[in-house]
Amino acid sequence: MKGILLAGGYGTRLYPTTKAVSKQLLPVYDKPLIYYPLSVLMLAGIREILIISSENHIGGYKSLFGDGKEIGLSIEYAVQDKPKGIADAFIIGEEFIGSEDVALILGDNIFYGLQLSKLLMDSVENLNGATVFCASVSDPRSFGVIEFDKNGNVLSIEEKPLNPKSHYAVTGLYFYDNHVIEYAKSLNPSNRGEIEITDLNNIYLRKNKLKAKFFGRGMAWFDSGNCNSLLDASQFIASIQKRQGLYIACIEEIALNKGYIDLSQFKSLIKNYENTEYGDYLISVAKEKEGV
Numbered sequence: 001m002k003g004i005l006l007a008g009g010y011g012t013r014l015y016p017t018t019k020a021v022s023k024q025l026l027p028v029y030d031k032p033l034i035y036y037p038l039s040v041l042m043l044a045g046i047r048e049i050l051i052i053s054s055e056n057h058i059g060g061y062k063s064l065f066g067d068g069k070e071i072g073l074s075i076e077y078a079v080q081d082k083p084k085g086i087a088d089a090f091i092i093g094e095e096f097i098g099s100e101d102v103a104l105i106l107g108d109n110i111f112y113g114l115q116l117s118k119l120l121m122d123s124v125e126n127l128n129g130a131t132v133f134c135a136s137v138s139d140p141r142s143f144g145v146i147e148f149d150k151n152g153n154v155l156s157i158e159e160k161p162l163n164p165k166s167h168y169a170v171t172g173l174y175f176y177d178n179h180v181i182e183y184a185k186s187l188n189p190s191n192r193g194e195i196e197i198t199d200l201n202n203i204y205l206r207k208n209k210l211k212a213k214f215f216g217r218g219m220a221w222f223d224s225g226n227c228n229s230l231l232d233a234s235q236f237i238a239s240i241q242k243r244q245g246l247y248i249a250c251i252e253e254i255a256l257n258k259g260y261i262d263l264s265q266f267k268s269l270i271k272n273y274e275n276t277e278y279g280d281y282l283i284s285v286a287k288e289k290e291g292v
Contacts, residue, residue: 129209
């Protein structure tokens with residue numbers, strides 16, 4: 001399976017902060033926002049990744065990650081000239097996806113939880129059509145809202161409904177089979193002039209090929225597209241890391257634990273973070289692996 005990380009858009013909800021910098025390069029506590037969705041793809045076992053962003057910001061991601069080889073990945077880049085909807089990512093990424101299945105994650109989404117890695121790997125291994133992830137929210141009117149029957153089967157998905165049929169919002173993480181390319185191409189733009197991810201999901205729903213998985217208690221999801229949610233996410237990350245002494249979305253550590261790089265390669269990365277707390281954490285990970 002391949003992965004697409006969509007880091008486009010104008011970030012207008014964060015103006016003036018994002019007038020000169022991409023939203024996904026803003027810090028969430030001690031690392032760039034984009035580290036968090038990238039780590040999710042890595043935890044799912046995905047190593048071939050396409051980052052999509054605007055012409056103005058794509059260079060920042062290339063400077064940050066390069067070709068991804070340092071952390072055992074293969075990272076490519078593509079430009080979205082203007083926001084055309086989330087589903088547009090599959091049209092832009094058609095050549096990259098090729099004949100494989102694909103996961104898509106939004107660049108401003110953060111996920112955390114003890115069972116996250118297991119949930120992701122299970123979704124990759126048992127994909128049959130499309131899988132979306134949902135979480136309970138207090139006010140679902142700003143999201144795609146998913147309705148279930150008593151057996152947990154999906155009945156409907158509505159985009160930003162005035163009268164939501166449930167409190168479950170569809171998060172910015174999706175897994176699709178290879179038919180997603182042709183389905184995305186068949187979509188007509190909405191009133192917003194975008195091809196909507198909800199319309200794409202409804203195609204799978206009509207074909208009885210849409211599965212939804214829940215982020216329940218003990219799982220955290222942040223849609224960090226505005227100042228308040230960005231602050232909430234930073235405070236959450238800081239609290240967990242300070243209490244546990246374990247870093248969230250440390251992509252070098254994930255690469256080591258997943259076997260994408262060996263300990264020697266991991267140790268060579270530490271020099272990039274000399275005299276930083278992040279570097280100190282990497283040193284502690286290396287020592288633990290060596291049994292020091």
